[in-house]
Amino acid sequence: MNTTQPDNIISILDMDTANKIAAGEVVERPASVIKELVENSIDAQATEITIEIADGGKQLIRVTDNGIGMSRDDAVICLQRHATSKIRSAEDLFAIHTLGFRGEALPSIASVARFAIITRREGVDVGTMVNCDGGEVADISDKGTPVGTSISVSELFYNVPARQKFLKTAQTELGHIVELLNRFIVSHPCVDFTLLHNDRQILRSSGSGKLEDALLTVFGRDAAEAVIPITGTYGPYTVRGFVSRPSYSKPNRAGQLFYVNQRYVRNRNMIHALDDAYRGILPQGRFPLLVAFIEVAPDLVDVNVHPTKIEVKFVKEWEVHSLLSTSIREALSSSAVAPTGDDFLPPAQHQIQRPEFAYRPQPSGVTHTSGDLTAFREALAARIQTSGDVPVTLPDDGVTNLASSEVAPVVGDMLRDVTVLAQARNMYIVAQNQHGILIIDQHVAHERILYDRLYKQGNELHVQRLMMPLTLNLSHREAMVVENKLSDLQSLGFEIEPFGKDAFVVRGVPALVAERNYEQVIRDTIEELTDLTLAKRLVVQRDSIITTTACKMAVKAGDRLSLDEMSRLVSDLRKTSNPYLCPHGRPIVVSLSNRELDKMFGRI
Amino acid sequence: MRATCARKDLHHGVQVASRAIAGRSAWPILNNVLIRTEEGHLRLTAFDLELGIECTIPAAIAEEGALTVPARLLAEVLSTLPEADVEISADEQSAVELKCQKSDYNLLGLPADEFRQLPEIPDDRKFTITQGALRDIIKQTILSVSTDESRAILTGVLLELKENEIKFVGADGYRLALRTATVDGAAGEASCIVPRRALDEISRMLDDDDSPVVVSIAESQIKFVVGGIVLVSRLIEGQFPNYERAIPGECERKLTMPTDDLLQRVRRASIVARENANRVIMKTEEDRMIITAESGDVGKAYEELEVVKEGDDIEIAFNSKYLLEFLTVVGSEGIVMELTGPLNSGKMAPVGRDDYTYVLMPMQIV
Numbered sequence: 001m002n003t004t005q006p007d008n009i010i011s012i013l014d015m016d017t018a019n020k021i022a023a024g025e026v027v028e029r030p031a032s033v034i035k036e037l038v039e040n041s042i043d044a045q046a047t048e049i050t051i052e053i054a055d056g057g058k059q060l061i062r063v064t065d066n067g068i069g070m071s072r073d074d075a076v077i078c079l080q081r082h083a084t085s086k087i088r089s090a091e092d093l094f095a096i097h098t099l100g101f102r103g104e105a106l107p108s109i110a111s112v113a114r115f116a117i118i119t120r121r122e123g124v125d126v127g128t129m130v131n132c133d134g135g136e137v138a139d140i141s142d143k144g145t146p147v148g149t150s151i152s153v154s155e156l157f158y159n160v161p162a163r164q165k166f167l168k169t170a171q172t173e174l175g176h177i178v179e180l181l182n183r184f185i186v187s188h189p190c191v192d193f194t195l196l197h198n199d200r201q202i203l204r205s206s207g208s209g210k211l212e213d214a215l216l217t218v219f220g221r222d223a224a225e226a227v228i229p230i231t232g233t234y235g236p237y238t239v240r241g242f243v244s245r246p247s248y249s250k251p252n253r254a255g256q257l258f259y260v261n262q263r264y265v266r267n268r269n270m271i272h273a274l275d276d277a278y279r280g281i282l283p284q285g286r287f288p289l290l291v292a293f294i295e296v297a298p299d300l301v302d303v304n305v306h307p308t309k310i311e312v313k314f315v316k317e318w319e320v321h322s323l324l325s326t327s328i329r330e331a332l333s334s335s336a337v338a339p340t341g342d343d344f345l346p347p348a349q350h351q352i353q354r355p356e357f358a359y360r361p362q363p364s365g366v367t368h369t370s371g372d373l374t375a376f377r378e379a380l381a382a383r384i385q386t387s388g389d390v391p392v393t394l395p396d397d398g399v400t401n402l403a404s405s406e407v408a409p410v411v412g413d414m415l416r417d418v419t420v421l422a423q424a425r426n427m428y429i430v431a432q433n434q435h436g437i438l439i440i441d442q443h444v445a446h447e448r449i450l451y452d453r454l455y456k457q458g459n460e461l462h463v464q465r466l467m468m469p470l471t472l473n474l475s476h477r478e479a480m481v482v483e484n485k486l487s488d489l490q491s492l493g494f495e496i497e498p499f500g501k502d503a504f505v506v507r508g509v510p511a512l513v514a515e516r517n518y519e520q521v522i523r524d525t526i527e528e529l530t531d532l533t534l535a536k537r538l539v540v541q542r543d544s545i546i547t548t549t550a551c552k553m554a555v556k557a558g559d560r561l562s563l564d565e566m567s568r569l570v571s572d573l574r575k576t577s578n579p580y581l582c583p584h585g586r587p588i589v590v591s592l593s594n595r596e597l598d599k600m601f602g603r604i
Numbered sequence: 605m606r607a608t609c610a611r612k613d614l615h616h617g618v619q620v621a622s623r624a625i626a627g628r629s630a631w632p633i634l635n636n637v638l639i640r641t642e643e644g645h646l647r648l649t650a651f652d653l654e655l656g657i658e659c660t661i662p663a664a665i666a667e668e669g670a671l672t673v674p675a676r677l678l679a680e681v682l683s684t685l686p687e688a689d690v691e692i693s694a695d696e697q698s699a700v701e702l703k704c705q706k707s708d709y710n711l712l713g714l715p716a717d718e719f720r721q722l723p724e725i726p727d728d729r730k731f732t733i734t735q736g737a738l739r740d741i742i743k744q745t746i747l748s749v750s751t752d753e754s755r756a757i758l759t760g761v762l763l764e765l766k767e768n769e770i771k772f773v774g775a776d777g778y779r780l781a782l783r784t785a786t787v788d789g790a791a792g793e794a795s796c797i798v799p800r801r802a803l804d805e806i807s808r809m810l811d812d813d814d815s816p817v818v819v820s821i822a823e824s825q826i827k828f829v830v831g832g833i834v835l836v837s838r839l840i841e842g843q844f845p846n847y848e849r850a851i852p853g854e855c856e857r858k859l860t861m862p863t864d865d866l867l868q869r870v871r872r873a874s875i876v877a878r879e880n881a882n883r884v885i886m887k888t889e890e891d892r893m894i895i896t897a898e899s900g901d902v903g904k905a906y907e908e909l910e911v912v913k914e915g916d917d918i919e920i921a922f923n924s925k926y927l928l929e930f931l932t933v934v935g936s937e938g939i940v941m942e943l944t945g946p947l948n949s950g951k952m953a954p955v956g957r958d959d960y961t962y963v964l965m966p967m968q969i970v
Contacts, residue, residue, distance in 0.1 A: 462880070462881040514777075520754060
């Protein structure tokens with residue numbers, strides 16, 4: 001009707017378009033459909049929820065629960081926009097106890113897929129089946145079915161080709177779904193979740209009601225055993241949950257789950273509180289595992305910030321911050337893992353990891369350099385002095401310039417006759433040769449050496465067998481990846497074999513890492529491979545396995561190296577295929593030529 | 605307080621005690637040495653909460669009391685003072701004065717009552733051993749102690765005391781060293797893990813003679829008394845892995861050879877092996893053992909050695925570094941190697957002695 005009046009350009013959208021727009025916000029991918037459906041099942045008091053998917057959820061998603069079910073009228077009306085059993089009026093918005101409430105999810109999903117509801121309420125003899133295509137109810141019929149609701153969503157986005165194009169591979173979508181269900185398993189340990197992909201069971205939670213069991217399912221046994229409980233109250237906020245001891249950490253934040261009133265959320269403020277509590281306990285780039293449940297009266301938190309309800313706002317953000325960081329700190333110090341200026345404590349289980357008074361074995365043998373800046377300056381001054389005596393005239397071969405703001409990597413054979421002077425910030429090797437002063441990033445240098453070595457294979461790669469085999473109890477996701485890449489890992493020197501459900505036993509490690517924390521190396525490698533497989537939607541090629549392994553095996557920024565180790569590293573680096581660029585493409589060496597240095601001091 | 609003593613004695617005392625100060629602590633009192641008057645001498649204590657060392661030096665006491673002063677600073681000043689008597693004193697404000705001939709130094713101290721006392725160690729679980737024996741035992745087991753901080757339990761030596769026998773066990777993921785000895789004056793039973801640092805420090809104090817060391821073990825600390833020096837260390841808490849399971853049983857295949865001959869050859873071969881993860885291959889042929897190493901960048905090594913062989917021939921690879929460390933400390937003319945197979949651990953022991961066992965995991969021969 002409004003199209004007939006060309007002067008009026010504003011029109012009210014028809015229901016179908018409104019639903020599709022809402023779908024755009026709520027339904028991005030199969031995982032978001034499952035999120036909405038599972039939330040509905042939980043709100044319907046289900047204790048068993050089965051999620052069946054085919055082709056990563058692109059072909060079929062079916063969520064079946066044993067909840068309270070719906071009457072026939074409800075089954076039809078729920079497909080209308082803003083139809084909800086969960087709130088009645090705007091006031092209720094500020095007292096939300098249920099997971100869903102907007103009344104947008106079902107109509108939105110129904111508008112972009114072929115949709116079917118089968119449901120029966122307790123006490124009603126016959127169930128109802130509602131079929132729906134692209135938002136239009138196609139037929140309503142009687143159906144014999146157990147109490148509860150089963151919703152199938154097939155051919156997602158069949159009528160929105162633009163969306164369909166953005167769906168990733170089945171493997172990637174599955175990854176998102178597993179991640180989503182992991183969050184539900186942790187927040188609802190009473191519910192028995194089952195995930196079937198192409199009829200194969202991928203995930204199964206115990207539904208025992210114990211958070212410990214949920215952590216076991218989601219993170220694997222090693223992680224579950226490394227956590228300590230946190231609890232606390234601050235004003236109207238309470239927190240409970242678990243945090244890992246410093247002995248267990250991950251290279252990313254994948255193991256950090258925050259919940260507000262049992263709803264998984266993301267909130268910068270809470271991440272900051274965790275980092276605050278952990279400051280100085282873990283090295284840079286390592287993250288603790290955390291599961292935190294914040295409970296608060298519904299009127300003190302706004303979950304209606306975004307349709308997916310993943311962002312939340314607290315009335316008093318700083319109170320939540322303070323609650324979280326204090327509770328974590330207390331948990332850490334009560335298990336004696338955090339630095340305290342305390343007495344000669346009776347050794348608690350984990351005090352050896354206390355950073356301040358920790359017992360640290362001195363590195364045996366040579367200990368030359370350190371982060372001691374004075375010593376470093378003196379050494380540097382002394383060396384520069386001597387080199388000044390040698391009459392060197394070198395062409396300024398376009399080599400980098402520390403004086404200019406952009407430091408470029410060196411070119412040409414700058415690594416000839418290098419003398420290592422010192423280590424700066426336990427990160428960089430400071431060295432010199434006749435050209436000038438070189439600064440080498442120890443981590444990327446080592447990464448390059450290992451990459452070349454692993455790539456070449458040959459007889460240079462040896463396995464040192466372990467006296468006490470290491471058992472890895474992985475999460476199901478990680479186990480799937482390891483299973484797949486078993487032979488690649490073996491060819492890189494990890495003697496690893498399956499050892500029961502999601503467990504592997506390592507009987508030997510690459511001799512190259514034998515003297516270091518090999519457990520961390522293998523765990524980090526597995527973690528990154530898992531991320532590569534699932535998150536970055538790559539079929540992981542052997543090359544990237546090598547890159548990952550090399551990176552994880554290499555010395556880290558922050559590792560203290562002896563003068564011998566550094567000299568060795570530099571001479572090995574020179575022999576590599578490209579001593580100036582690491583496999584990820586970062587520069588390894590920067591230099592300051594004698595000429596530049598002299599210029600800076602106004603000598604020439 | 606006020607006391608006078610020989611510069612040399614005070615300097616030596618401060619040096620001994622300050623071994624217990626590992627680094628620069630953010631808590632200033634932990635960087636200080638406590639000096640306290642006693643009848644006819646001064647008692648010096650340093651303690652960084654992990655490790656504490658106490659010793660006494662003769663002194664003439666003019667006024668009783670105690671003071672604390674930064675240990676490094678005091679040692680540095682003392683090291684350069686002329687060889688004469690030194691008078692050390694402190695006032696109410698913890699200002700420490702050090703006088704020696706015409707030199708007069710005022711150093712800022714901290715109140716003595718802020719200093720953490722060494723914990724009391726009861727004497728109900730203890731043993732006595734000679735300095736020389738303890739020194740050997742530590743040397744022969746500490747080589748296997750892990751330096752990987754992530755395996756805290758393995759960064760110390762397991763010490764077990766039962767009846768008149770002690771056992772020391774060092775193990776990292778790849779090898780294990782077990783030493784046993786009989787001791788005198790043993791009381792009680794104990795099993796504890798002693799940090800490497802404590803053993804390193806106590807080794808420095810031990811002479812190679814028969815004078816006694818008394819070792820007392822408490823719930824969470826251990827105390828060594830050597831001469832007039834007392835060393836107290838915190839123990840590593842936790843459960844040491846079941847090491848007995850890692851020691852292979854009797855084996856048919858035994859190789860006996862002179863320690864030094866093997867040491868020389870492995871050491872030479874390791875020059876080549878260094879570039880190749882330290883791998884040396886040992887292979888028997890009749891009554892000879894052939895040791896080879898090779899590295900693409902360097903070349904090849906070949907060594908031959910006569911052995912007494914029981915059982916079949918074998919080929920096995922080891923990390924030469926781990927072999928050499930054992931051969932250097934075993935202290936016997938000959939050794940016996942028991943080798944079950946190329947992928948199983950090898951057991952090594954001195955010929956004719958059953959108090960020392962070294963177990964080493966092989967490397968794979970691909």
